[in-house]
Amino acid sequence: MSIALESAAQQEAAVPRSRFWGKLLRNRSAAIGLTLVGLFLLLAIVGPSLVPWDPIATSWTTVRKPPSAAHWFGTDELGRDVLARVLSGARASLTAGVISVSIAVAIGGPLGVAAGYFGGWTDTIISRCTEALLACPFLILAIALGSVLGASLTNAMIAIGIAAAPIFIRLTRGQTLSVKTEDFVEGARAIGLPHRWIIARYIIPNIFAPILVQATLIVAQAIIAEASLSFLGLGQQPPAPSWGAMLSTGKNFVQQGQWWMSVFPGVAIFFTVLGFNLLGDGLRDALDPRES
């Protein structure tokens, strides 16, 4: 009967591939995070066409008006609709977040894997440089790089990407080192598989999950960084809207009680960052194959 038991257990062990989504959605914070991120993504895409106002067109008759039936989020110092600007600013913020993190992963991933996998001099050089860069706070580094590269949204994304790269170098290096000590990597070498193949099939799939999680969390930081750069005039250039830039101008009017110009983009930043953070935490749990 023990035979029958074992085969039954094996049958049960067959898990469908869609398990990942099931696990992700059953996780409450992940579900909220996914919803928030999805919502903002949707708003970034279709949002601007939902409001009748042009986010760039100025109007001298509606300067700094509080929220009303016509302008739900009020208007700014040039009479532009804040809602329209928050919606089209979503595009700049999300793009900046996602692209700069992609740049960071594209730079940091390969360097980290190379350092961890090959060790020796490769590792020493890469790690020393990484440590030096990590000694400088991420945001300061991004701002410094941004001011060197010059003020534009593209340069801001590159600056943020480079500034975040050391985080990914350190993470991938550490993950690679720990996967490398597993017997299966040694076994892969034992049968004579080439390094490229071992990295592609043995290392990367096994370090992918923590990196994806980290990337999601860093998107949140990158959105804040973009806002900060725009706030300092180094990111999105006027008149095109971005949450950071709106916050930057809006802050000048808070003292006069005209809160809506800064509060709405601030709230948008808050919820987007929250969404990415929750999603990252949920992914961490859902991607662990040993956790059911």
Place this chain on the structure above:
Amino acid sequence: MSTILEATDLTKHFRSGGGLFHKPTIVRAVDGVSFAVRTGETLAIVGESGCGKSTVGRLALRLLEATSGSVKFEGKDLASMDEDALRGLRREMQMVFQDPFSSLNPRMTLGDIVGEPLWLHGMGSARERRERTRELLSIVGLRPEHAQRYPHEFSGGQRQRIGIARALASNPRLVIGDEPVSALDVSIQAQVINLLEDLKDRFSLTLVIIAHDLAVIRHMSDRVIVMYLGKIVETAPTAALYAEPLHPYTRALLAAIPLPAPGLRAERKLLEGDIPSPANPPSGCRFHTRCPFAQARCREEEPALRDAGGREVACHFYETLPRADAERAVAIPESAAKRRRMALYREHRDRQESDAAAAAPAATAGRALEPSA
């Protein structure tokens, strides 16, 4: 019998720690080890944890670069080979690892795990490889349909079977098992050992089995090498070793095996003291800190591995030591139970194969081999 693998004066020193202000410690994991593996035999390498067994195994496959010494596979020196030549050679030599939970890539299916060596060595078309993969799975007692599944869905014993199937894929002639069963439940150990012995016969393999005690390898090995702190202290044919262990350390290892028959249960003499660190091995005979027969000479002079009539021993005084308690060793009979077990196992295997040949879906394949733990 010809020699398939020959290690000469193998030495591996690991450097650890060290920095600007202090010297790195040198761990002498393997220190001047020479041995030959004969074609078709099962050679066991035994010793306590940390004595350098795994390092010897890795050096033998050139998974580690030796500090000095050489390894020859069929007369060809591994150290002088480039990547390509080595890859060709690695078809012939495979390793089965100790920990079935870390030896399989969790992100690959069984089919990919077992089929990868076939792909690497360009053996057959994609279709033939798939066929062969399924066949290999059923040879080790797993179901061919499992090819789509991932390792975490299987138990330790089953995973070890997967590891064995992968090792067999490239038709190797030498398989090194680094404690292939010590991570498994005792009941499952026997099954995996049976499988290895059976495969050895079927595919005319040469086996090197690494183990940390003498219990596991008793019935499967032809010769035993006993290691202590990076050195060989005794090598002997298995029967002779169990009948009369010559080295005091071998005696201690043998005394540590639990006896199968209650009448024979003498008090177990375990070694006193801890294993000294291989970073700082004792002078003279490395065993002298724990040896009950140690004398002044043992502290000063290192005993060489000497011929002792078909076997070798590294002890100054082995000739004059009181005879080992041979009675208990003899009293573990040529196990009839084991012969029965093997017979049953073979019968089962044949049945399973004829089932498979009858093209019935291999419904029973392998399951009888593994009771749930």
